Amino acid sequence: MDATNQTFDPRCRQPPPFAIDMILQLDLYGKILYALLTFMATVSMLVFLEECVYIYKKVPANKKSIIIWVNGAAPIIATMSCVGMWIPKATMFTDMTSATYFAIVVFKFLVLMIEECGGDEAFLKQQVKKTFRISTGPCCCCCPCLPRVPVTRRSLFMLKLGSFQFALLKMIFTIISIVLWTNGNYDVADLNITGAAIWINPGVGVLTIIALWPVAIMFMHVRTTLRSLKIIPKYAMYQLVLVLSQLQSAIINILAMNGTIACAPPYSSQARGYLMSQQLLILEMFIITLVTRLLYRRQYDPLPLTQDGSESERMVSSSPENSDNAA
Numbered sequence: 001m002d003a004t005n006q007t008f009d010p011r012c013r014q015p016p017p018f019a020i021d022m023i024l025q026l027d028l029y030g031k032i033l034y035a036l037l038t039f040m041a042t043v044s045m046l047v048f049l050e051e052c053v054y055i056y057k058k059v060p061a062n063k064k065s066i067i068i069w070v071n072g073a074a075p076i077i078a079t080m081s082c083v084g085m086w087i088p089k090a091t092m093f094t095d096m097t098s099a100t101y102f103a104i105v106v107f108k109f110l111v112l113m114i115e116e117c118g119g120d121e122a123f124l125k126q127q128v129k130k131t132f133r134i135s136t137g138p139c140c141c142c143c144p145c146l147p148r149v150p151v152t153r154r155s156l157f158m159l160k161l162g163s164f165q166f167a168l169l170k171m172i173f174t175i176i177s178i179v180l181w182t183n184g185n186y187d188v189a190d191l192n193i194t195g196a197a198i199w200i201n202p203g204v205g206v207l208t209i210i211a212l213w214p215v216a217i218m219f220m221h222v223r224t225t226l227r228s229l230k231i232i233p234k235y236a237m238y239q240l241v242l243v244l245s246q247l248q249s250a251i252i253n254i255l256a257m258n259g260t261i262a263c264a265p266p267y268s269s270q271a272r273g274y275l276m277s278q279q280l281l282i283l284e285m286f287i288i289t290l291v292t293r294l295l296y297r298r299q300y301d302p303l304p305l306t307q308d309g310s311e312s313e314r315m316v317s318s319s320p321e322n323s324d325n326a327a
Contacts, residue, residue, distance in 0.1 A: 016088035017266040040286040041082035048075035078285035081278040103170035107163040159214035166211030
C-alpha cells in the first residue's frame with residue numbers, strides 16, 4: 001500500500017500468477033531455492049517408492065497396504081506442495097488432494113495399530129477384560145470423569161467408524177468444493193455468510209476433531225504393548241504431519257488473508273501466504289520422510305502376548321537376517 005495516498009498496488013489484488021509468469025520473474029536466489037525444494041520433493045517421492053517395493057517384498061500381506069498408505073503421507077504432501085509452488089493457480093487443488101489423502105491416513109493409522117496387535121480377533125481376545133480410556137484429546141482431554149468403555153467388538157467398530165467417516169466425508173466435501181468452484185460459488189478467501197467456504201471449512205474441522213479422537217484413544221490403549229515396535233515415535237510423526245500440514249498452513253493462510261503477510265507482486269498477500277506454506281511443507285515433509293523410513297523399514301515377528309493381554313517379557317524384534325535386509 002502506498003503510504004502517501006493510502007491506495008493499494010493494483011497487482012496486490014490480482015489472482016495468483018500463471019506458472020510461466022512466475023518462472024520469468026525468478027532471480028538467481030529464487031531459481032536456487034526452487035531447484036533445491038524441487039530436489040527435496042523428488043527425493044521424498046523416490047524414497048517412498050523404494051519403500052513401497054521393500055514393504056511389498058518383506059511385510060506380511062495384512063499390513064502391506066496400510067503401511068504404504070501411512071508412509072505416503074509426507075511424500076505425497078511434499079509432492080503436492082511442489083506442484084502448487086510451481087503452478088500457483090493450482091494451489092486449491094493441491095491442498096485439497098493433500099488433505100484428502102491425510103484423511104485416509106488417519107483411518108489407516110488406527111487400523112495399523114490394531115493390525116500390529118494381530119488384527120481384530122486377536123486384539124479382542126487379548127483385551128477382553130480391559131477398557132478404553134476415552135478422556136483423551138482432542139475432544140475430552142479435560143473430562144477425566146468420563147467412564148471407561150469396555151473393549152468389545154461394538155466399541156472397536158465405533159472407533160473405526162469415527163475415523164472412517166472423516167476419510168469418506170472429506171472426499172465428498174472436496175468434490176462438492178471443486179464443483180462449486182467451477183460454478184464460481186466457492187472461494188477460500190470468501191468469509192461472507194453467503195459463501196460456501198464459511199460453511200464447508202468449519203464442518204471439515206469438526207469432522208477432523210471427531211476422527212482424531214478414536215486414534216488417540218487406541219494409541220493410549222496400546223502404546224505400552226507396542227512399545228517395542230516403536231509405536232510412540234510413529235505416532236509422533238503422524239501427529240507432526242497433522243500439525244504441519246493442517247494447523248501451520250491454516251495459521252499462515254489466516255495471516256495472509258488479514259494482510260499480515262505483505263504483498264509481493266506478482267503475488268498477492270494470500271498467494272504469497274500459500275507460497276510460504278508450500279515451501280515450508282516441502283522442507284518439513286522431506287525430513288519427516290527420512291525419519292519415517294527409519295521407523296518402518298524393519299520386519300517383526302508376531303508380537304507375543306500373554307492370555308491376560310499384557311506384553312510378554314520376551315519381545316521379539318527383527319531377526320538378524322531381516323536386519324541385514326533392512327540395512
